[in-house]
Every structure is written in structure tokens, then in C-alpha cells.
Amino acid sequence: MAGAAFITGATAGIGAASARRFVDAGWKVIVTGRRAERLAALVEQLGADKVHAVSFDMRDDAAIDHAIATLPPAFADIDLLINNAGLALGTAPAQSADLAQWRQMIDTNVTGLVTITHKLLPTLIARKGGIINLSSVAATYPYAGGNVYGGTKAFVHQFSLGLRSDLHGTGVRVTSIEPGMVETEFTLIRTGSKVASDSLYQGAAPMTAEDIAETLFWVATQPAHLNFNTIELMPVSQSFGGFQVARDS
Template sequence: MQKTVFITGATAGFGKAMAERYAREGWKLVLTGRRQERLDELKEALAPAPVHTLNFDVRDRASCREAVGSLPAEFAAIDVLVNNAGLALGIEPAQDCDLDEWECMVDTNIKGLLYITRAILPGMVERDRGHVVNLGSVAGTYPYPGGNTYGGTKAFVNQFSKNLLADLLGTRLRVTNIEPGLCETEFSVVRFRGDKSKADTVYQGTEPIRPEDIAEAVYWATTLPAHVNINSMEIMPVDQAFAPFAINRR
């Protein structure tokens, strides 16, 4: 049986790499994003893989419900949901942050994930099969200066994933939280509000993980035998590790 994967935020970075990975294996793909032109380009690039695109903003609750409800019959039975849409904005300390940017991160990283999950999950439960993959971050576990709200949203993703798995006990559904570390995508360009030169300094002198690395991990987790669940997976480059506790000496 040809399976179907639903990927949010599929027009760049992790989402695009995952779309390419699943397409190579002959899956049907539902790809979402806010940039229709990129969705069109991706659909053409993935041909002849069966692709259905949805152009909407995951922050809009009604749009999420309508988009999922509009799926053609051949794409409606979702086997794997990848909640990939997310972003970080700014690196300033909490006392200097822009509240609009905080709200944007909460609306995208938390509410958007909730809206899409709630729209798709009942069908998975009814069919008694499915896998929800949430894109968290090591920032949800390990704090760093300027990570305030972004880290908080990813801590939510971690806890929600665990609670979701508890709710689904007794079904054959699976839930996985993927937690990437330093990875070079458009992530830092967005975080630094389009300043690519500033974003490039984040990766200077390192060999970060690539979107294809995360795509491979997600594909692996979702194609294991049906009785196996990967609860969570931290993935960092060799060039990244844990810092000592910060101490302010007066």
C-alpha cells in the first residue's frame, strides 16, 4: 500500500529535504507552506511523485481545519504527519525582546502544531495507524542566552509529544520528537530578520548538520517496524557539545 506523508513548512530546510526523501521512496506527499510559488516549484521538482500542495498559514486555526478537510480522497488517509513548520525570531535578552516576535513564535511553534495535529489525529485513530513526528530542538532542553521564548516553545513540543503518546496508549499510533542542534538552513536568516551575513557567523568555522541529515532520521524513525516507537532523538553535529554552567563572578 502506497503511504501518505503530510509535511508542514515544506518549502525550505528540513521540510523540503524530507519531501525529497519520501518522494524517492514512492510515498504520496501533502506539502504545505505559505509561499505558493515555492510549493509549485517543489511539486515540479518531485515529479513524478504524487504531490498535493496546500497554501496556508499554520497560525490560522480555521485555515488549518479547512486545508485538511479539503484533501482529495487519495491523499486524505495520512500515515505520517510531520509538524515541521516553526521559526525563531531574535536573540536579544528577554527584557529587550519584541512581544510581537514572541507571539509569532508561540503562534507558529505551539498553536500551529496543535491545530494541524488536532485536525489529522482523529483520522489516524479511526484507522488505528499513523505516526506524528514533531520537530523540536535541543533548545527545548538546554537553555542559552537569547533562547528565551524559542526554547520555551520547543520545551512545549517535547512535553506535548510525550503526553500525546500517553493519550494514544492502546492504539497503534506512534509519536516522535526530533530535536536538532546546529543545522544550517534558512533558520538563522529568519532569526536575524533577513541579515544573511549575521546568520553566516553562526556557522563560521563549523560543520553543522544538514537538512538531509534530519530528513534521513525522520524517514528512519517512521519506517521502523510498526511495534517500535522512537520517543525522541537529539541530533547535533560533532562540532557542538554542552557548555559548562555559567557563573557570574563579581
Template sequence: MSRIAFITGATSGIGAASARALAGEGWRIIGLGRRKDRLEALADELGEGFLPITGDMRDLEDLQRIVRQLPEEWQGVDLLLNNAGLAPPMDDFQDADLSAQLNAMHTNMDGLVALTRALLPSLIERKGSIINLSSVAGSYPYRGGAVYGATKAFLTQFGLSLRSDLSGTGVRVTSIEPGMVETEFTLVRNGGDHEASDKLYADMDPLTADDIAEAVRWCAMLPANVNINRLEVMPTNQSFAGFSVHRDT
């Protein structure tokens, strides 16, 4: 029987790209997301090896139900990819809409913790893996990123501490921390403003969803005795010196 990966935020970007990458290695994929049409399209693409599940990371009770009611042939989860997340608009915190900030916290932290806890029995039984999609924003501050950066710092620390708790179980825990990746993420953050999204990535050759999916695939396929604790990935033209970006024009 092939291994099973449970991927959150599977409807687009890194989640969808990771589903394709792991499916290419023979994994079966449980894809969780809010957009049913996107999940169905991915199911059409990947076939019977993809189980689409519509759900919201903010609904903690529903996440528990989803895990309890997985079909029997899909219950042995070997990998949890905690990819779902969002960022509020980049307003200074003192000027920011509080509801948008809290929404990011509920999505990026509360739901992730609840789902991870629900899947741990299977992951422990199968000596599986957890890969958390964090961000360089959790390590390096920038203006307008107070809450988003804090949620990603939480995710990184959660993973490191969880690895301590799981010592001796055989479960691997990895934090992948990308820099600038051109996906729908920034478009959503800016309320659908294509111009703002295009301007952010102009002339600097950002990472792609496929780049990070390759990192996910690599970590997932390593021998069982190898654990990548943290993997920080940036485009060549981005550095951590105040998030300085070199542009070609």
C-alpha cells in the same frame, strides 16, 4: 496505494528535504507552507505524488478547513511531520519585541496543536505516526532563547503526553531534537542577515537539512511495533556544555 505524509513547513530546509526523502521511499506528500512559489517548484520536482497547499500555521480556522477539504484521494494521512516553526531574534527577553515572541508561540504551538488534532482521526484509523521537529533548545537554555526554547520544550512534552493519550491506538509519536542545522532558519531569525548566519556556522561543520531528513525517513520507515520516543541529534563539534562549539580555526 502508497502511504501519505503531511509535512508542514515544506517550502525549504528540513521540510523540503524530508519531502524528498520520503518521496524516494514511495510516499505521497502533502506539503503545507506559506510560499506558493516554493511549493510549486517542489511539486514540479516531485510530480503527481506531491500536493502543494498554501497555508499559515497561525490561522487555526484555515488549518481546520485545509484538513476538511483535502481531496478524497489524499485524505488517508499516515504520517504528520510537524516541521513548521520559527524563532524570534536572539534578544534578551527584557529587551525583545513582544510581537515577535508571540508570533513564534502562535506558530510553534497553537497551529501545531490544532493541525495535529484535526488529523488525528485519520492517523488513528490508519495506525499512523506523528513526528515533531523539536530542538535541543527545549532541553538546554541559552541567552536569547527564552521563548523559542520554551516552545520547543512544549513540543517535546506535548509529544510525550500525546503518546500516553494514544496508547493502544497503534499511533507512534516521535520527537526529533536537532542541534545546529544550517538552513534558512537562522537567516530568517536574523532578519536576512547573511553575515550573522554565516558566522554562526563558520568552521564547525553543522548538520544539514538532509541529515535530519534522513532521521525523519528512518523513524517513518521503522516497523510498526517500534516507536522512537525522542531522538537528540547534534553536530560532532557541538556539545551540550553551555552549547560549546569547537571551531577548526
């Protein structure tokens, strides 16, 4: 049954693809993100009667409060929260990393996510809704340069399990989606290099934003008595990395 979904980080990639997928199925969708012009384009494409856009930074508590308080009546009864907003900054090892980038990832991927979740819990409990959090395989499998990004995604995984436990008996479902390689703007933003981004995906047949959107939609539309705690998915071309070994020269 169609309802209303609140999707963070919907200016591109998985968030935008998810908005399209849910609207196609008759849902009303609230989309958020920092790039207002991209949200406006999504509304124009999908229709203002189906999509409501709110531009804010996930680190801005007041803006989140305002966005929720001013939702139009047609979009106010939220049945599903998709916590997709997040970012990875830098690929340097910890000892060379930029502390400001670490803090931005924590403030967005962790603090912003828990803030918006807490603010929407009363509505989601009242409507016996669902929460889908976007974690990553980086939550489980460390890699060089993943440091704080992987740590934030491990938090999302554990927070999802904690929510599931706390919300026991309320009817609210909670799922952590943990994808591997997905070809979006993600790597371009992280590295600042189109060459690096293209090189990563070339010949790998990575997953697409639409693949993940379809997974989110499937989870959201399963019978109400089913809960999927975690779903980890990768392209066939990707598997678990080997251990690093430092050798004497």
C-alpha cells in the same frame, strides 16, 4: 511500506528535504507553508501525482480546516504527520525582546502545531499512523536569547510525550526529534543577517536538512511495534554549553 505524509513548513530546509526523501521512497506527500511559490516549485520538481501543496499560515484555523477538508482522494488517507513548521524570531534577551515576536512564535510553534495535530488525530488513529514533532536541543539546553523559542520547543517535547501516553493502545507512534545545529535558512530568518548566519556555521560542519530528513524517514519506516520517544542529535562539532558567570568588574 509507503503511505501518505503530511509535512508542515515544507517551503525550505528540513521540510522540503523531507518531502523529497519521502517521495523518493514512493510516498505521497502533502506539503504546507506560507510561501506558495516555493510549494509550487516543489510540486513541479517532484510531480503533482506525488505531491499536493497547500499554502496557509499555521495560525489560521479556517485555512487548516479547508486544507484538510479538500485533500484529493489520493492524498486523504494520511499515515504520517510531520510537524516541522516553526520559527525563531530575534536573539535579544527577554527584557529587550519584542513581545509581538514572542506571540508569533507561540502561535506558530505551539498553537498551530497542536491545532493541526488535533484535527488529524482521527485519521491517524484510524490508520494506526505516526506523528513526528520537530523540537530542538533548545528544549533542554537554555542559551542567552533563546527565551520563548526554547520554551516553545520544550512544549513540543512534553506535548509529544503526552500524546504518546494518551494514544496508548491506538497503534499511533509519536516521536520528538530534537536537533542541534542544522544549516538552513533558520538563522538567516532569525537574525536577518547573512553575515551572522554564515559566521555561525563557518567551519562547524553542521548537520544538513538532508541529515534530519533521513532521520525522520528512518523513524517513520521502522517496524510498527517500535516507538522512538525522543531522538536528540547534534553535529560532532557541537556539545553542551557551559554555565554563564557574571563577574564584578
